[in-house]
Amino acid sequence: MTRKRLRKLNWFYVPAVVLMLVFIAYPLFNAVYLSFFKWNGYSVSKEFIGFQNYISMFEDKVFRSSLRNTLIYGFICTFLQQIIGLAMAVFLNTKFKGRGIVRTVIYMPAMVSSLVMGYIMYFFFQTKGGVMNDILNAFAGTSVDWLGNGNIAIAVIVFINTWQFVGVSMVIYLAGIQGVSQSYIEAATVDGANAWQRFRFITLPLLQPALASSVIYNLIGGLKLYDVIIALTDGGPAKKTHSLATYIANRYFDAERAGFAAAIGVFSFVMIMVISMIVNAYFRKKEVDY
Amino acid sequence: MSKPKRHERGTDLYLEETERFKFRKKDWWKYLIGLALLFIYLYPFFIIINVSLKPFGDTTSRMKFPDPVYWDNFKSVIAAGDIFVGIRNSLIITVLVLILEIVVGCMAAYALARNQSKVNEVVRSLIMSVMMITPLTILVGVYSTMSKIHATSTYWGMVLLLSSFGLPMVIFLYTNFISSIPVALDEAAAIDGASNLQIFFKIILPQLKSVTVTVIILQGVGIWNEYTYSYYFLQKKEMQTITLVIKTFFSSVSNDYGSAAATAVIGMAPLIILYLFLQKYFIQGQVDSAIKS
Numbered sequence: 252m253t254r255k256r257l258r259k260l261n262w263f264y265v266p267a268v269v270l271m272l273v274f275i276a277y278p279l280f281n282a283v284y285l286s287f288f289k290w291n292g293y294s295v296s297k298e299f300i301g302f303q304n305y306i307s308m309f310e311d312k313v314f315r316s317s318l319r320n321t322l323i324y325g326f327i328c329t330f331l332q333q334i335i336g337l338a339m340a341v342f343l344n345t346k347f348k349g350r351g352i353v354r355t356v357i358y359m360p361a362m363v364s365s366l367v368m369g370y371i372m373y374f375f376f377q378t379k380g381g382v383m384n385d386i387l388n389a390f391a392g393t394s395v396d397w398l399g400n401g402n403i404a405i406a407v408i409v410f411i412n413t414w415q416f417v418g419v420s421m422v423i424y425l426a427g428i429q430g431v432s433q434s435y436i437e438a439a440t441v442d443g444a445n446a447w448q449r450f451r452f453i454t455l456p457l458l459q460p461a462l463a464s465s466v467i468y469n470l471i472g473g474l475k476l477y478d479v480i481i482a483l484t485d486g487g488p489a490k491k492t493h494s495l496a497t498y499i500a501n502r503y504f505d506a507e508r509a510g511f512a513a514a515i516g517v518f519s520f521v522m523i524m525v526i527s528m529i530v531n532a533y534f535r536k537k538e539v540d541y
Numbered sequence: 542m543s544k545p546k547r548h549e550r551g552t553d554l555y556l557e558e559t560e561r562f563k564f565r566k567k568d569w570w571k572y573l574i575g576l577a578l579l580f581i582y583l584y585p586f587f588i589i590i591n592v593s594l595k596p597f598g599d600t601t602s603r604m605k606f607p608d609p610v611y612w613d614n615f616k617s618v619i620a621a622g623d624i625f626v627g628i629r630n631s632l633i634i635t636v637l638v639l640i641l642e643i644v645v646g647c648m649a650a651y652a653l654a655r656n657q658s659k660v661n662e663v664v665r666s667l668i669m670s671v672m673m674i675t676p677l678t679i680l681v682g683v684y685s686t687m688s689k690i691h692a693t694s695t696y697w698g699m700v701l702l703l704s705s706f707g708l709p710m711v712i713f714l715y716t717n718f719i720s721s722i723p724v725a726l727d728e729a730a731a732i733d734g735a736s737n738l739q740i741f742f743k744i745i746l747p748q749l750k751s752v753t754v755t756v757i758i759l760q761g762v763g764i765w766n767e768y769t770y771s772y773y774f775l776q777k778k779e780m781q782t783i784t785l786v787i788k789t790f791f792s793s794v795s796n797d798y799g800s801a802a803a804t805a806v807i808g809m810a811p812l813i814i815l816y817l818f819l820q821k822y823f824i825q826g827q828v829d830s831a832i833k834s
Contacts, residue, residue, distance in 0.1 A: 282682030364766035
């Protein structure tokens with residue numbers, strides 16, 4: 252195609268770029284700008300305070316615990332999802348009647364809004380009348396205050412998020428396993444490799460791309476965790492289960508500290524960006540090795 | 542990153558098995574694990590249906606079947622009608638966002654796939670980096686922008702906002718696909734005197750059916766289930782989406798879990814039924830979008 256034609260073609264991406272400038276880029280700069288002000292979120296006047304929001308952010312105990320929780324939700328969920336997802340994929344790739352139904356059902360929770368899933372799980376983890384405590388009562392005669400204790404509540408949230416989205420990892424790994432050429436496996440079998448060796452030395456290295464995409468998908472999902480927490484604990488008890496995402500919303504609308512919320516937002520934006528870049532670079536380097 | 546070759550050995554990712562398996566006795570442990578997994582994944586759905594079929598004052602364990610089955614939660618929820626307003630709003634927003642994303646995203650992808658100049662590469666990587674921006678991190682900026690342009694509690698504001706956040710993924714999927722269509726086709730049409738727009742609509746667009754199905758499913762599920770921004774930008778009751786209606790029931794002070802559960806069941810049903818019938822496409826879409834970067 253001619254140069255002139257190609258240059259004219261660039262008009263085609265203008266609408267997309269304009270949309271993203273107005274609704275993402277401008278708000279992003281606006282958020283950075285507002286993070287330097289003391290502002291309640293609605294009044295006309297705001298006071299420039301420099302880096303004060305960032306300083307008080309690091310002095311804030313709840314911010315530090317939300318940061319820790321965000322990393323827990325991100326990394327522990329991702330870790331569990333890879334282990335369980337891969338195990339499920341390997342299992343559901345073996346031959347038995349009805350494996351298709353099991354695959355279908357495991358992916359199904361990903362169709363449900365995380366918020367609604369949080370409410371469904373509330374029926375399980377409620378202290379009085381929850382399914383978990385009914386079972387515990389019947390067998391052990393005790394009950395656990397699942398959502399009334401910070402650490403247990405965090406574990407419950409990790410469990411729910413892992414449970415709901417492990418199907419996504421499973422599907423990605425299953426596609427990866429089925430993409431491994433049968434001829435490699437057969438050649439190795441002829442050479443006398445057993446099932447574990449075939450998995451460890453042929454399938455697993457060839458699953459590298461699947462691992463990379465699954466990890467990045469789950470990691471971003473965990474680091475931005477919001478809906479489940481809102482449904483289940485709303486950050487409580489005593490603000491112990493907040494993620495950065497829920498804490499931003501909490502500071503902005505409940506505490507009317509918009510500038511402060513903006514500063515946390517900028518911090519978590521940079522954090523998620525840096526973490527995904529490191530993880531991406533790590534997998535890209537690994538890929539060269541094989 | 543290379544794509545796993547998923548067509549190599551048939552489509553046995555899905556429910557429609559390409560091979561039929563016979564039950565073998567020595568496989569008993571597989572059936573045991575399989576049943577356990579089915580239980581773990583279906584039980585929560587059983588519980589919410591169970592709760593939705595019990596009256597308000599019922600204090601029996603949630604695990605017990607309702608006796609007798611109590612349909613009034615569904616009746617009263619349907620009679621109140623909020624749920625249909627929610628479904629209507631979710632449908633309107635989902636359809637409009639999808640149309641906008643497909644048209645705008647497709648065109649952008651065409652330009653970026655065909656004209657890979659240095660400037661365009663920069664544009665492309667900037668668009669891709671937006672995928673890492675999560676909604677809450679820039680909430681304060683988005684909120685003040687949306688109020689400035691009077692876009693809160695409007696369909697158009699919500700549609701434009703959600704489309705912008707979905708566009709990077711859409712552009713990514715389309716760019717990959719369009720790159721695989723031979724340029725010779727465009728050039729032949731250009732020699733015949735077709736304009737860029739004509740080439741786009743007559744030559745490129747008709748070939749994008751399969752990737753468009755992926756986009757519709759993937760983005761559709763996300764938009765239908767969207768909560769974060771809907772909660773802040775659709776505050777009028779008549780604008781609420783289905784997720785917000787469900788939330789209203791659960792967070793009301795009366796603790797009427799029966800009605801709340803009934804609402805949730807009705808709200809979840811459309812997507813789950815679609816998934817069960819079209820799961821091949823759902824799973825394909827998931828795999829296509831995940832194998833990114």
